[in-house]
Amino acid sequence: MPETEWERFAPHLTAVYLGLGDVIYESGTEQPHVYFPTDSIVSLLYVLEDGASAEIAIVGNEGLVGISLFMGGGTTPSRAVVQSAGHAFRMRAQFIRDEFVLAGRVQQLFLRYTQALLTQMGQTAVCNRHHSVDQQLCRWLLMSLDRLSSDELTMTQELIANMLGVRREGVTEAAGKLQRAGVIRYNRGRIKVLDRPRLESMACECYEVVRREFARLLPWQNSQASLRAKVVRKTTRSPLSDR
Amino acid sequence: MPETEWERFAPHLTAVYLGLGDVIYESGTEQPHVYFPTDSIVSLLYVLEDGASAEIAIVGNEGLVGISLFMGGGTTPSRAVVQSAGHAFRMRAQFIRDEFVLAGRVQQLFLRYTQALLTQMGQTAVCNRHHSVDQQLCRWLLMSLDRLSSDELTMTQELIANMLGVRREGVTEAAGKLQRAGVIRYNRGRIKVLDRPRLESMACECYEVVRREFARLLPWQNSQASLRAKVVRKTTRSPLSDR
DNA sequence: CCAACTCTGTACGCTGGCGTACGAACGCTC
DNA sequence: GAGCGTTCGTACGCCAGCGTACAGAGTTGG
Numbered sequence: 001m002p003e004t005e006w007e008r009f010a011p012h013l014t015a016v017y018l019g020l021g022d023v024i025y026e027s028g029t030e031q032p033h034v035y036f037p038t039d040s041i042v043s044l045l046y047v048l049e050d051g052a053s054a055e056i057a058i059v060g061n062e063g064l065v066g067i068s069l070f071m072g073g074g075t076t077p078s079r080a081v082v083q084s085a086g087h088a089f090r091m092r093a094q095f096i097r098d099e100f101v102l103a104g105r106v107q108q109l110f111l112r113y114t115q116a117l118l119t120q121m122g123q124t125a126v127c128n129r130h131h132s133v134d135q136q137l138c139r140w141l142l143m144s145l146d147r148l149s150s151d152e153l154t155m156t157q158e159l160i161a162n163m164l165g166v167r168r169e170g171v172t173e174a175a176g177k178l179q180r181a182g183v184i185r186y187n188r189g190r191i192k193v194l195d196r197p198r199l200e201s202m203a204c205e206c207y208e209v210v211r212r213e214f215a216r217l218l219p220w221q222n223s224q225a226s227l228r229a230k231v232v233r234k235t236t237r238s239p240l241s242d243r
Numbered sequence: 244m245p246e247t248e249w250e251r252f253a254p255h256l257t258a259v260y261l262g263l264g265d266v267i268y269e270s271g272t273e274q275p276h277v278y279f280p281t282d283s284i285v286s287l288l289y290v291l292e293d294g295a296s297a298e299i300a301i302v303g304n305e306g307l308v309g310i311s312l313f314m315g316g317g318t319t320p321s322r323a324v325v326q327s328a329g330h331a332f333r334m335r336a337q338f339i340r341d342e343f344v345l346a347g348r349v350q351q352l353f354l355r356y357t358q359a360l361l362t363q364m365g366q367t368a369v370c371n372r373h374h375s376v377d378q379q380l381c382r383w384l385l386m387s388l389d390r391l392s393s394d395e396l397t398m399t400q401e402l403i404a405n406m407l408g409v410r411r412e413g414v415t416e417a418a419g420k421l422q423r424a425g426v427i428r429y430n431r432g433r434i435k436v437l438d439r440p441r442l443e444s445m446a447c448e449c450y451e452v453v454r455r456e457f458a459r460l461l462p463w464q465n466s467q468a469s470l471r472a473k474v475v476r477k478t479t480r481s482p483l484s485d486r
Numbered sequence: 487c488c489a490a491c492t493c494t495g496t497a498c499g500c501t502g503g504c505g506t507a508c509g510a511a512c513g514c515t516c
Numbered sequence: 517g518a519g520c521g522t523t524c525g526t527a528c529g530c531c532a533g534c535g536t537a538c539a540g541a542g543t544t545g546g
Contacts, residue, residue: 401492401493411494412494415496
């Protein structure tokens with residue numbers, strides 16, 4: 001993000017802590033803030049009438065939660081849930097809206113991210129249709145890891161099943177295969193990836209398609225992520241505000 | 244669309260004919276035009292490496308094809324194919340980009356549509372995960388009909404199968420059930436809906452969710468559609484330009 | 487008018503994932 | 517260190533949808 005733009009934005013950011021399972025947006029309700037995860041992950045998931053659910057997108061430090069607030073819709077039919085606890089910055093939606101009135105580079109950034117998100121959703125749809133639970137678990141793990149920039153994540157199989165929209169037992173089996181193959185180590189909600197190249201080769205093409213598209217649309221990601229990380233280090237020492 | 248905006252736009256629109264199966268955008272290639280279907284339907288579909296494919300969104304007279312041209316990405320990993328032959332207006336992408344530089348009401352319209360499209364994609368993902376071919380066929384028929392404002396459409400089961408990402412035989416069976424129930428009549432690529440309320444009741448919730456969201460985000464749709472229809476009537480008499 | 491082609495219907499075995507049920511292992515609390 | 521709740525592993529019957537194959541019905545073209 002350009003230095004000058006950043007200076008205008010930074011003062012309006014507030015650091016908040018997002019706990020596992022926290023609901024950031026409920027389906028159909030308008031929220032006053034837009035969130036920029038730093039070391040947290042937020043899942044956009046849709047909940048069916050019968051309670052079944054499926055994740056339609058993942059948002060980490062590459063993006064933001066609350067597109068509808070500046071896209072003009074105000075709300076979405078989906079719910080945003082914290083998938084991995086951590087920190088985020090938030091900003092009053094009104095500030096973003098004002099930014100949109102004066103079109104500029106920030107807006108361009110947001111729109112590009114939106115397209116990346118669009119790609120992710122579309123690919124999720126394709127993946128749900130054509131690929132096995134095994135492949136989807138690999139894809140999901142990789143996407144989550146990318147957003148944590150780590151080789152470990154905390155997540156019960158039950159939750160993963162909710163995200164993928166499959167049975168918990170299905171995840172157990174798929175994870176068991178990966179474990180026996182020495183690709184991951186699973187232990188009561190703690191997953192450690194031992195052989196990432198192998199994991200990538202076992203995932204379906206969907207992961208790579210989305211990854212490449214994000215890289216293309218958001219090429220500043222690396223510096224951006226490290227920038228956010230720097231700010232985090234400064235702010236998380238101070239008492240964390242409410243969420 | 245506001246009268247004043249429309250006057251600025253109208254001169255830049257060119258009427259074109261879109262033939263069944265025409266590829267408007269190929270995955271990864273940048274196109275010089277944005278398309279506004281009038282009585283045609285365009286499917287956004289993703290083609291897997293093994294050739295299998297699935298539709299991730301439908302675009303008719305409620306929207307436009309070529310979001311990436313103004314979102315900033317330029318290209319998408321998906322392909323746009325004409326699902327139902329008909330007419331459309333097109334506009335040079337550069338004109339749209341210039342519009343985006345001066346933020347305004349037109350931009351707001353586009354962004355709103357984008358959010359609606361986002362919803363459609365997400366819902367497609369959910370539907371692929373949780374609902375039966377029977378239900379999905381109903382949803383698909385309804386969405387297509389809405390975009391044609393007709394009770395009949397021309398589409399072989401083979402093509403529908405491609406769109407839904409299922410086997411042709413699966414569509415045959417599902418359509419057979421609907422036919423025996425007296426909901427539709429199917430005859431060599433010509434589908435006529437006899438009992439729409441029934442069809443709606445047999446579809447999954449996904450149809451209604453997307454419909455409502457489009458209605459909420461694009462409330463001017465009705466007048467907009469009829470406006471386009473009026474222009475179509477004027478222009479289609481004249482020799483149609485190339486596509 | 488016949489041939490070739492397209493579209494639709496039906497059948498059959500197979501498998502991935504579902505629903506359900508139960509037990510074992512782990513970790514936290516008192 | 518005993519008990520309890522959470523998490524994970526496994527097993528079994530079931531079914532939707534897949535892959536494959538083939539046949540009838542309609543359409544088009546020579």
